[in-house]
Amino acid sequence: MARNIPIKVARAEKDMTQKALAEAVGISRQTMNAIEQGEYNPTIKLCRSICRVLGKSLDELFWEDEEQEG
Amino acid sequence: MARNIPIKVARAEKDMTQKALAEAVGISRQTMNAIEQGEYNPTIKLCRSICRVLGKSLDELFWEDEEQEG
């Protein structure tokens, strides 16, 4: 997976830290960091939570045109 | 979670069976069924695969305005 820049940007727009976003969404700071680093696949439910907090859509934050192979 | 009608509709539009969609996406038939029944949260990567096969966006197939508690 590629690094998730859209989340980083949306977070900056809200002036939120990774820690703050993680708490708002109810996950650990490390998990939030890993998601932004693109290190693994979050659950759709978690993605929706992040979208709600950041005021963005799934397509805006989590779409990828090409998926990296295994 | 609520039953995922949009997937059912999009699958009908493509005239695909749950089994066929599951195979196209590389998961088991039971998992595909469970997703349509809204019984658990798939991974975002899997959601994207389903979107690509069905020619729909994440927002079209996987957005939910209100998340069910617990």
Added chain:
DNA sequence: AATAAATGTCAAATATATTTGACATTGTGT
């Protein structure tokens, strides 16, 4: 330069998504 906050990263443990196999039910066609 020094201090603190924010971020990046690792390993071990835990929670949960997904698989497999099996069987019940429903829908469709003959």
Added chain:
DNA sequence: ACACAATGTCAAATATATTTGACATTTATT
């Protein structure tokens, strides 16, 4: 009514997302 495909559902096993704790690095502030 009969057969067959498609769907729904359960339990046990496996793969993987997520947590926790700890530490290194970067970035901001004084």
